Amino acid sequence: MPESSIRKKAAEKKKQTSAETAAEARKERQRRVAAPGSRRWVPPTFITVGLLGVLWLVVYYIAGHRIPFMSDLGGWNVLVGMGCMAAAFGIATLWK
Structure with missing residues (x-):
């Protein structure tokens, strides 16, 4: 048709x-x-924040009783150190 x-x-x-x-x-x-902007800031940032958390815990366990603000925080120092390390892992997820 x-x-x-x-x-x-x-x-x-x-x-x-x-x-x-x-x-x-x-x-x-x-x-x-x-693509998003440059992410060159991510590796140095997450390494710095992670090492800061580890350093915080090491200083707390070795000399925490001698440092006034650390002795005032008491057990919260563990939360601060672990929080920094957790933040480092969170920042690491931004790395491409």
Whole structure:
């Protein structure tokens, strides 16, 4: 059965519209996938914060009774040291 010219024009218009929509969607995806800025700050930061946590615990166990603010904190020093190490692991997840 022959198609009318109106049907052909409608089919061509639909095909063109869907192709344009697909092209726009590809452009949007490419814009959203753009890489974030430089992450060169991450390794030195997480190493520093992690070592700070370890150093805090070492100083607390060796000389915590001689340092006034550490003796005032008491058992909370463990939380401070472990918190720094946990923060270091959290920062490490940002590394790409």
